[in-house]
Amino acid sequence: MVLKHLFGGAIVADLPSVLVDASDFRQVPDNQEVFLYPDSSASIIVEVLQRISEPIDEKAVKFHFEALAHDNDAISSTMQIPFVMRNDPGDQTPSPIILHGSQRIHKFNAIAADDVDIVIALFRVNSGGKSADLVVSANIPRSSDGSVGKERAAAIASEFNSLISSLRIINYDLFC
16 A cells, blocks of 8 residues: 555545556546556546535435446446444544445446446545535446456455545645
């Protein structure tokens, strides 16, 4: 794991050193940081979104999961019960709400559908007059050419947990 400065240093987190920054070879929206695993189609995305009005955090993370399923044109999706990962970094970085699920999608316009494990961590930012939903997601394909086996999927999930445990918001001016 290596400390990465995201969004110009406004956020820092430990990420696996093998990850490739997608912006090195393709357009990435300004509100996203996208990282790819070089040995598979797995990815990790950090995204700054407008804070949704849902006051219940568990419903908010479900909203973001369902929005991702919609954006992916998922044929089907399932989700587990979300939970809060208590995280006291000693600053104002909120504790993330975690949701594990899966989606059956057509990746890269393929004919056959792929099963993709999705893990979402939602940091609900509301500090100093700034508010946003910071969504960190791991996409772990399980049934395609770029899929990963059970052991590799567990390793990626563990790396994701390290990332969200280490994530710190340094500069709240990133948010509206």
